[in-house]
Amino acid sequence: MYADFIYNVYIFSKKDLIVSLMEVPVFGIYIHIPFCIRKCPYCDFYSVSVSKGLRQTYLSALKNQILSFDPVKADTIYFGGGTPSLLMPEEISEILDVIKSKNDISADAEISMECNPATVTKNSLRDFLSAGINRLSVGCQSFHGPCLEALGRLHSVQEAVQTVNDAYDAGFRNVSADIMLGIPFEDPQIAAEDASTAASLGLQHVSAYLLRICEGTPFADGVAGVPEDDVQAECYRAFCSVMDSCGYTQYEISNFARPGYESRHNLKYWQCASWLGLGPAAHSSIGGKRYSFPADLRNYISVFGSGPASDPLACLKEEGTVDAEEYIITSLRTSNGLDLQTLSDRFGSSFGEPELSFLRECEKAGLAEISPGRIRLTRDGFLVSNSIISELL
């Protein structure tokens, strides 16, 4: 079924062939590296403590999962986690070799890796670059000591700054930083300073996510100093405003880029495109359907540890179809907004008078902009996007 979707070439005429070939989706490939040195107290991403033996067993299972799927054409590869920079550069190189041996990867593919400043040196960064990583995403989180300390990170502000500088010295030309906003002891002034520091480092891309207190994390049991909602909103506005003045374009609620440096991989998520997610806790979007593998490393190793699977989709959990609702949610996160023609052509859906009237109210309140065939949220709209979207749905 999966192969039929990718190679959907039913030849009735030359025109059919051309149309059909044009529809072959170009995938992104996500690889989850489920290891961390220690769990940060706010984090609900899936990861376990790393050990050499477990890492090698995992990598062998991962290679089997890669080999299980029919080939895809892909133009982005993303190592996320967890902490992918805990892998050796030669291990990254081996994974990329297996991916490239099986799939059609564009020569100019964007190949990203998340990196924790506590785990790399200038030399290892040079080796990651040689291994094939061409975009580095550095988890800086904050450039303000007390805020960073409150997040329980393994690195200092100086180490985060050093890692970004080392990345450029090592030869990277596309570096992103992750920053968190609304974190303990932050105020709008600190958020603005973080944005200035990020810009002064010469970063091509910055992701800035508001702190979410997730169930099951130590932060959910109580954490001191988290700003009130209105202060968090001010932190967000202050950060965005400095990003604007430093020449970054906000292309998504939480993402800013220099022209041409938008994350091609993450855009696939927001555009409801196709991607293959590998590893435990990874999600996939294949043939218009969503799949995931449980957040359970031992289970993953038991499924893929002994060799490639003959029916890899059967090893994943089906999570439903990619539908109009999902397109509305993800497209309204982007500054391009929601294209009404796409909503109709791709998902056979449209807004009725009640939704349009609600959107007109949002426009009057400065939360949305309506232009022919397109709806965008403004920056203030981004701040209340969850409420707007749930009202629309």
Ligand code: SF4
């Ligand atoms: S290093 Fe990243 S993935 Fe690991 S616990 Fe901390 S925030 Fe979560």
